[in-house]
Amino acid sequence: MAKTLITSGQEKQYKRFFDDARDKALKEANLGKDGMQELIEKGDEFQSRIMIAIKELSVSNQFADEEVESSYGYLSGYKPKGITEQTNILRQLFLDIGYADEKLAEQPLPANTEGWFAIPKWQSVAKTYNKAVQKVLELIKQQRKGKFCNYREGQLGAKHLRQHERTAKKLEVLADQQKGYDILVVAAQFGLRHRGRSVRRAREVFTANEFGLGAFEIGCMLLTHPERLQHYDDLWIDCAGDEYAPGAFDDFSHVPSFGFYGGRVGFDTRRIDGPHGLCGSVSGFVPQS
Numbered sequence: 100m101a102k103t104l105i106t107s108g109q110e111k112q113y114k115r116f117f118d119d120a121r122d123k124a125l126k127e128a129n130l131g132k133d134g135m136q137e138l139i140e141k142g143d144e145f146q147s148r149i150m151i152a153i154k155e156l157s158v159s160n161q162f163a164d165e166e167v168e169s170s171y172g173y174l175s176g177y178k179p180k181g182i183t184e185q186t187n188i189l190r191q192l193f194l195d196i197g198y199a200d201e202k203l204a205e206q207p208l209p210a211n212t213e214g215w216f217a218i219p220k221w222q223s224v225a226k227t228y229n230k231a232v233q234k235v236l237e238l239i240k241q242q243r244k245g246k247f248c249n250y251r252e253g254q255l256g257a258k259h260l261r262q263h264e265r266t267a268k269k270l271e272v273l274a275d276q277q278k279g280y281d282i283l284v285v286a287a288q289f290g291l292r293h294r295g296r297s298v299r300r301a302r303e304v305f306t307a308n309e310f311g312l313g314a315f316e317i318g319c320m321l322l323t324h325p326e327r328l329q330h331y332d333d334l335w336i337d338c339a340g341d342e343y344a345p346g347a348f349d350d351f352s353h354v355p356s357f358g359f360y361g362g363r364v365g366f367d368t369r370r371i372d373g374p375h376g377l378c379g380s381v382s383g384f385v386p387q388s
Contacts, residue, residue, distance in 0.1 A: 106387065162300040162372070169295030169376035175329035177289065179214025185323040186217045186282055192238050192322060196223055197281035204284055209384045211306065212286040216383075217323060218316045220274055223281040228262055228315065229255050232355075235318035236366060242325060246363035251343075251355070258347035260355070262313055265302075266340035269310040272385055286386060287312060289320065289327060290334050290379030298339045298354050298371040301380035308385045311339025314355040314366070317381050321357065321364075328359045335359070339380035343368045 105113075130138065138145060182204035190196055196219055204215035221231035233255055240247040251259070273283050293301040302311060312320075317338055321327055328336070335358040342351035345368065353368040356378065369378070 161303050162297060165297035165300040165372060165374045167295045167374045167376050169334075169379070171294060171332065171334040171377055171379075172291060173289070173327065173334065174332045175326050177324055177327040177333075179216065180323060182215050182217055182284060188323045189217055189219060189282060189319065192242075193219060193224060199282035199284050200277050200280050201284065203277070206386065209286045209308065209386055211288060211292055211309070212384055213288045213291070214286075216285050216287045216320055217282050218285050218312075218319050218383075219282050220270075221315050224315075227257070229257055229260055232260065232314045232318065235315055235322070238322055239318060239364065239366075242322060243364060248361075248363055248365050250365060250367040254345075254347075256347075259344055260314070261342050261351070263302075263311055263340050263342055265305075266310045266313055269383065269385055273383075285316075285383045287320070287381065287383040289324075290336050290381050292379070292382065293337075293339075294334055294379035295374060295376050296380065297374040298337050298369070298380055300374065301337070301339055301382070305382065306384075308387050309382050310385070311341075312381045312383050313340030314338045316340060316383070317357065320381070328357060328364050331359055333359055335375075335378045337369060337378050337380040339382065 128134070182199065182201050186199050186201065199217055208214065221228050225231035225234055236247075236249050240249075270283070273285060277283055293304075296304070298311075305311070317336055317340075327333065336356060338355040338357070341355050343353040343355055344351045345353055352372075353370055356367055356369045358365045358367065358377075369375075
């Protein structure tokens with residue numbers, strides 16, 4: 100997997116950590132002349148242990164056992180459409196929606212992404228996030244000519260469904276960068292990158308500029324790319340950008356999910372700790388300067 104280069108700011112902070120740790124360790128160790136000489140003579144081992152610590156601490160192993168092998172993918176032949184085609188589709192579905200800064204899609208794609216996606220700001224669609232999700236689900240049902248089932252009908256209010264904090268903040272960043280536009284241009288991947296991972300494992304391994312997309316954003320992506328879910332063996336979708344409480348008791352241990360079974364798209368929820376080879380979390384990325 101390709102890695103993005105560290106930023107100058109990260110490098111400065113890294114060096115500052117070392118400077119602070121060096122001074123603090125020297126003070127707390129209270130080394131005398133002999134102790135310091137012993138450390139100097141073991142310089143190679145000292146450096147080796149520092150390298151081991153850096154490698155261990157720079158990779159998250161939390162929930163590492165929540166990954167399974169997966170061979171599922173985009174069986175139905177989905178490929179990202181051009182940004183103009185996507186925005187035209189959205190304006191046909193959302194009659195009062197405006198435009199996007201389409202020139203952004205001329206930039207090189209960030210690492211780990213599949214394409215540029217046109218995603219309306221939910222505030223341009225409804226007064227609340229929950230109502231915006233409901234609107235998108237209704238449009239999917241219309242587009243699919245009724246071949247859609249919402250297994251959480253009547254259970255999409257604020258006590259059940261909310262945006263994940265990380266996602267809300269990242270979308271605010273994108274909205275600030277694209278002021279004056281109703282439709283955001285978002286670099287994203289449609290689930291393949293995190294297939295076989297539980298939602299909380301996917302969140303754990305997100306890169307610094309990566310964030311989960313929720314039912315609203317993914318629903319819009321399905322509206323512009325209906326071929327993404329056309330068959331049972333198409334990779335199903337976890338909405339890692341949302342949190343869901345089945346009993347409305349502040350236990351947000353689930354997320355919404357889209358699947359395909361019985362000849363139709365299904366909208367339901369899954370636990371965040373359950374890996375499945377058939378599912379993958381969809382994520383967006385904030386372009387790094």
